[in-house]
Amino acid sequence: MKKIIFTGGGSAGHVTVNIAMIPEFIRAGWLTEYIGSVDGIEKQLITSNFNVKYHSISTGKLRRYLDWQNVKDPFKVVKGIMQAYQLIKKQKPNIVFSKGGFVSVPVVIGAWLNKIPVIIHESDLTPGLANKLASPFASLICTTFSETSSYFNNHKCYCVGPVLRDELTKGDAERGRAFVGFSNIKKPIIVIMGGSLGSRKINHVIRESLTQLTKKFRVIHLCGKGHLDSSIANSDYREYEYINEELPDILTMCDFVISRAGSNSIFEFLSLKKPMILIPLTKEQSRGDQLLNAASFESKGYCKVLHEEQLNPDSLIASIYELAEEKERYIRNMSSFERNDAVSLIYNLIVENAKNGLNDE
Numbered sequence: 001m002k003k004i005i006f007t008g009g010g011s012a013g014h015v016t017v018n019i020a021m022i023p024e025f026i027r028a029g030w031l032t033e034y035i036g037s038v039d040g041i042e043k044q045l046i047t048s049n050f051n052v053k054y055h056s057i058s059t060g061k062l063r064r065y066l067d068w069q070n071v072k073d074p075f076k077v078v079k080g081i082m083q084a085y086q087l088i089k090k091q092k093p094n095i096v097f098s099k100g101g102f103v104s105v106p107v108v109i110g111a112w113l114n115k116i117p118v119i120i121h122e123s124d125l126t127p128g129l130a131n132k133l134a135s136p137f138a139s140l141i142c143t144t145f146s147e148t149s150s151y152f153n154n155h156k157c158y159c160v161g162p163v164l165r166d167e168l169t170k171g172d173a174e175r176g177r178a179f180v181g182f183s184n185i186k187k188p189i190i191v192i193m194g195g196s197l198g199s200r201k202i203n204h205v206i207r208e209s210l211t212q213l214t215k216k217f218r219v220i221h222l223c224g225k226g227h228l229d230s231s232i233a234n235s236d237y238r239e240y241e242y243i244n245e246e247l248p249d250i251l252t253m254c255d256f257v258i259s260r261a262g263s264n265s266i267f268e269f270l271s272l273k274k275p276m277i278l279i280p281l282t283k284e285q286s287r288g289d290q291l292l293n294a295a296s297f298e299s300k301g302y303c304k305v306l307h308e309e310q311l312n313p314d315s316l317i318a319s320i321y322e323l324a325e326e327k328e329r330y331i332r333n334m335s336s337f338e339r340n341d342a343v344s345l346i347y348n349l350i351v352e353n354a355k356n357g358l359n360d361e
């Protein structure tokens with residue numbers, strides 16, 4: 001029997017691709033395991049969705065700011081590499097698939113030290129630091145955007161397009177309405193998603209705009225863990241820290257989306273043809289990947305971009321009215337998008353690259 005180990009974590013964007021891929025391997029009879037951090041979001045998402053063995057390793061964080069933890073983290077990363085090396089030596093997978101995020105670097109190095117092939121996936125237009133560090137150890141890099149290959153000099157890249165969960169297209173609006181408890185009145189619904197971890201700035205502006213916003217719209221706010229505000233009493237407003245299996249129903253039900261510009265999320269909205277306002281993370285808060293993701297979508301007429309520097313209740317309300325007025329045009333533009341069957345493409349690449357003879361019968 002063949003065995004695959006998945007890795008990736010830190011935020012849901014580094015896990016959802018794995019969530020889309022894992023069922024293929026379980027169906028095909030592969031032994032499927034996961035290496036993640038001790039308490040990251042990947043542990044909760046993987047163990048609640050699948051009955052796969054989850055191994056934890058020590059991880060450091062790749063921070064962009066000064067923090068005393070930065071001094072301790074290199075030691076944690078070295079410990080993580082040693083743990084991953086030992087685990088992979090013992091588990092003998094035929095291949096490792098990495099979706100990136102800081103936990104993935106020790107795993108990729110641990111696999112390489114064991115001479116186990118590694119396939120990496122990069123879903124943003126520009127590579128994340130973890131994938132950049134891991135790329136010399138990988139046999140192949142799969143990308144969502146075709147432009148990404150130019151950032152991985154001399155590496156074998158394969159553009160597979162967005163990797164989306166199968167369930168995403170199986171949402172049911174009626175189920176969504178029942179879940180949030182909205183009656184079927186004729187006020188369009190906006191879903192607000194500040195990335196998988198939430199966004200303080202977006203949360204703040206949404207809550208400031210709420211009275212005005214709910215005159216015309218109903219609002220479902222995915223505000224991120226620890227960011228609920230129980231003081232708000234508004235019958236057209238619902239807030240959740242994070243929504244897992246009900247998300248396809250909620251997205252199918254909604255009319256508009258306001259979101260950060262994380263790659264996985266925006267391709268989910270695109271494939272469901274939801275007119276969207278994207279508020280990308282700024283250069284100060286990130287490497288600028290979301291600015292490029294959003295610019296790429298804007299150039300194709302898929303979204304409206306509202307930069308954080310201009311974000312306030314007035315600009316938000318004005319943008320949502322403009323989006324609503326041009327709804328049909330956005331839907332038309334999004335209809336031209338043709339999506340690959342990325343899950344099958346990656347599955348085939350993994351089968352072709354897997355090392356033979358380790359756990360095989």
Ligand SMILES: CC(=O)N[C@H]1[C@@H](OP(=O)(O)OP(=O)(O)OC[C@H]2O[C@@H](n3ccc(=O)[nH]c3=O)[C@H](O)[C@@H]2O)O[C@H](CO)[C@@H](O)[C@@H]1O
Nearest residue numbers: 011012013014016124195196222242243247262263264265
């Ligand atoms: C702060 C940060 O590091 N952001 C990065 C992170 O974003 P982030 O983790 O937000 O990643 P994405 O937007 O790409 O994906 C989020 C995923 O979580 C899911 N979801 C979200 C909220 C919720 O309540 N329920 C739910 O299921 C979405 O449907 C999506 O599948 O990874 C992305 C992909 O590499 C990058 O583009 C982002 O720049």
